[in-house]
Amino acid sequence: MGESLPSGAQHHSDALRKPVKTLRVKMALLGSSGVGKSSLAIRFSKDQFSSTSPTVGCAYFTRMVHLSDVTFRFEIWDTAGQEKYHSITPLYYRGAHAVLLVYDISKRETFVRAQVWLKELEKQYIAGSTVIWLVGNKADLDTDRQVSTREGQSLANERGLFFMETSALSGDQVSELLLAIAHRVNECIGEQQGGLSEWQEPTLVDLRHPGRFNPFGYCCKVGP
Amino acid sequence: MERANHQEGEAQGVRICDPPSESNPPADTLATSLSLLGNHMFPDPVERLGSTTVSRDDPANSSDVTAEEPSVDAEPPSNQLMKLETEDTETSESQPVVSAQPADRGTEDAAADNDQNDSGEFVVAMLAKAKLEEQGIGVKGRSSPLLEAGTQESPTFTSHRDEDVTADSWRQHRKHVFVLSEAGKPIYSRYGSEEALSSTMGVMMALVSFVQSSDNIIRSVYSEEHTVVFLQKGPLVLVCVSSSRQSEQQLRGELMYVYYQIISMLTQASISRIFEHKKNYDLRRLLAGSEKILDGLLNLVDSDPSFLLAAVHCLPLASSLRDSLSQILQKAITPNLVFSILIAKNQLLTIVQEKTVIEDTRLEPADVHLLLNLIGASSAFQAGEIWTPICLPLFNPDCYFYAYISYLDPPDCTVCLLLLSTDKEAFYAVAECKRKIEEAMETQNSLSLIAKAQSYSVSQVGVSDLRHFMYKPFDVPDNYRQLTQFTSPEMEAPYGSEEEKMRLLDLYRYMHSRIHSTSRPLKLIYHVAERETLLAWVTSKFELYTCFSPLVTKACAITAITKLLRWIKKEEDRLFIRYPPKYSTTPNPSKSSRGGKSDQQDSTDNGFLSLL
Ligand SMILES: Nc1nc2c(ncn2[C@@H]2O[C@H](COP(=O)(O)OP(=O)(O)OP(=O)(O)O)[C@@H](O)[C@H]2O)c(=O)[nH]1
């Protein structure tokens, strides 16, 4: 490949050369403002923790995850929790293969809010096309805890969600979470016909067909 | 106080009727004009210190004569314009210098206010000082029940600003800005929490609705220390309480920016719909987290003359570099992409626009200001690629664009790319444009070239007495439909400190208000201030504000300005974005014939009503 790569691309396209396929996984983070969605997303994509401002609209990140037989390119849609964005949030999570419902273990109202999000999701999603995780973040704030681990776990069990407590601050359980999601997605969706689309390095092809790029989010079973 | 120093020379506004047309070379015109100054010094207008006025619109122009006659003093009934002028002359006596406000006034205030322990009373007292009752508005008799209307307020969100609104320091802020709903619900306050201020807002709303009930719209209230300006936009009421000595028009313009920034987040249509359904809706729910953006806007309004001039300031750049950047943007396009904007250090590098869009409308400076403020006010854009709805209120107040925002030089985050599309589904296509732009910039080494670009020093002009200037060319056929821009050097010594910067800006604001006075607009002002001499000049081709060292002679000023204009002419390709390039995205059948406007947004999508 003689072409130069876009300077910002963190991921080389050697994946294309290997027998291992690279599949695109759309993942959305939902939850109240301030629970740490962006902090988790930044952990996922760069394994860093930096100070954040409330997200404006939605922030998009990517991250490659290699499993033994497949590579996933996680396309992470970190939505804004502020109320003014609620009406457009479906634009961002529509067609997601994985959804993280994030709450802050030190703020009960964010746990309540996560359940409201869940209700909204349930209206739209079709079983088998999306894996949903309930994520109690800020686990480092154990002394201020308002939602017990057991409570989170039992809500998850009740509603058929996966559950994990994380700390974006310390990094605790963050990469474990991402890996677990990758495995679940692989089991639940990856095997299905047309469940996940293949990732192509766009540099070569799309320069000449700017309008043809087919956004992948719309091939999913979840309708708008 | 500083007043003693301002002799007549200082108020030498001279109206030059029918200025010589453009056929005269600028320098001649100026020389002629200046020579007039010596012979036609206008005596100081009658001193009217201490007079307070209330001006209103009377849309019905009704027979409500008494309400139309607010003057306390012996002046004949004057229209609003004349009152503005009154304010103007007051201003020229106590020069609009910030430093005129400290110690004395502070103690005065403290003495007068020492029995107040509530921000609401502050406003009441302030309004009382403005002798409202005596002006035929008659708030006096009815005030109490109305005042109480706003005092009970359900606690909702706790605001992060915990400034004590009962403290003197709160009162002494130079410029307060409040936003409230027509029902008197607090929406935003620049200082202190809206919650703690609910009674204040109630008072203001009472005032507004009272005046409305008699078919008038309250516009402004003047007292000795403060100007209070009201602006009603749809269901929102914006109030500015300022001791900055700016003109009413300027303060109103600033309130418009605040309104537009709110619109840019929520759209006018949504706000109207929300309040149609629920009159006492608490809009803070939707603005929660955006206070920083409004705070940032107000700080910029105070410190950046772009807002005063309603023009955009671009980063000076070799025209070859700017052209190559524009070409890069022009090549990276996709259907429904309408604006590609490149920003460095919070200043414009270039803007490229879709062809059909520019035929219809052009990008207004105010919309650019709002975008720049949004990006500058939040670090949210520094991580990831942002895809967010955003409304450009002057372009179309009711629709959203979808903005792709990403910095091109992480982790420094100084060069920012902004791509505006009318298609909310276009993220991947637009992100692909960014990658092309990034790649092309890499090939041309653009980032390091941009990094070298910087504002210029006034010393480059090579005129010894010239300390600073602002030059705004007008929209003449020459640069047709171009984004209105201005150019200005860095503020350097003696305007290096924040206080001195502000003092110079205040002088400019004062000159600007004189030039743009609706009652007595001036073409040329030569203003001998205490520590500098200013000259403001407006022609059909440009608006120019210059600041000289205090001892400059008129002759020197003339020569200086001639030189300056020549220098600008020579440098204009570097100082301005010339002939903004356009592109044409592939024809798109879904685009309506009227084109341009983001009319593909279905209105249901940006409605917040589902949440009410
Ligand atoms: N103690 C602790 N603080 C955290 C953790 N994760 C995030 N924070 C802090 O919580 C605050 C909010 O974090 P964000 O990541 O911006 O929250 P968000 O969910 O993205 O908020 P919105 O974008 O407004 O929806 C920041 O000050 C973070 O530093 C965590 O695991 N532990």
Ligand SMILES: [Mg+2]
């Ligand atoms: Mg966030």
